[in-house]
Amino acid sequence: KAGVTQTPRYLIKTRGQQVTLSCSPISGHRSVSWYQQTPGQGLQFLFEYFSETQRNKGNFPGRFSGRQFSNSRSEMNVSTLELGDSALYLCASSSPGAGGGNNEQFFGPGTRLTVL
Amino acid sequence: SQQGEEDPQALSIQEGENATMNCSYKTSINNLQWYRQNSGRGLVHLILIRSNEREKHSGRLRVTLDTSKKSSSLLITASRAADTASYFCATVLLGGGYNKLIFGAGTRLAVHP
Numbered sequence: 001k002a003g004v005t006q007t008p009r010y011l012i013k014t015r016g017q018q019v020t021l022s023c024s025p026i027s028g029h030r031s032v033s034w035y036q037q038t039p040g041q042g043l044q045f046l047f048e049y050f051s052e053t054q055r056n057k058g059n060f061p062g063r064f065s066g067r068q069f070s071n072s073r074s075e076m077n078v079s080t081l082e083l084g085d086s087a088l089y090l091c092a093s094s095s096p097g098a099g100g101g102n103n104e105q106f107f108g109p110g111t112r113l114t115v116l
Numbered sequence: 117s118q119q120g121e122e123d124p125q126a127l128s129i130q131e132g133e134n135a136t137m138n139c140s141y142k143t144s145i146n147n148l149q150w151y152r153q154n155s156g157r158g159l160v161h162l163i164l165i166r167s168n169e170r171e172k173h174s175g176r177l178r179v180t181l182d183t184s185k186k187s188s189s190l191l192i193t194a195s196r197a198a199d200t201a202s203y204f205c206a207t208v209l210l211g212g213g214y215n216k217l218i219f220g221a222g223t224r225l226a227v228h229p
Contacts, residue, residue, distance in 0.1 A: 031214075
């Protein structure tokens with residue numbers, strides 16, 4: 001099976017612009033989660049989508065949004081970019097399974113966003 | 117705020133030695149997972165231990181979980197240069213959302229040939 005793919009891999013934007021990142025999960029996985037990784041704050045959970053519905057949300061401002069399509073592919077959008085949004089954005093997919101939440105997540109390579 | 121705290125922040129050892137990393141957390145968990153990350157790339161899942169388990173093994177990895185102390189440790193035996201990476205513990209909180217991982221700050225491991 002192909003792994004989780006993310007596009008683009010690198011992105012440079014300027015303050016005030018908006019950006020859309022894309023994530024294609026492993027085939028058959030219906031859950032997609034997004035994380036932000038910065039040197040200062042580490043890895044932080046943004047949100048999770050399952051069957052086109054946002055199921056969990058982290059503590060990020062409303063400028064960060066996402067959606068999931070019927071084929072489980074997901075996009076996240078950041079509007080009105082700030083310098084502090086420079087980060088590695090990771091998405092992860094998982095299969096619901098029967099483990100009651102005890103499922104590993106498979107991460108993509110990430111999109112490195114630089115805001116100038 | 118991060119749920120997990122890891123120590124040490126950095127660890128430098130020689131090939132063949134064992135590496136031990138520790139993780140502490142604050143609230144009740146569903147499970148605890150360890151991930152590896154090479155040079156700012158994606159995370160690779162290493163092992164998942166459920167809250168009712170005390171120890172798990174996977175190849176050269178051994179993970180322990182002490183829920184009374186809210187702590188976990190990851191042991192890598194007979195380390196190799198290829199084990200050089202950052203290692204993160206992540207918790208899934210009880211009732212906190214199945215796929216919402218709360219990560220620790222990580223331990224940077226350097227294994228020297």
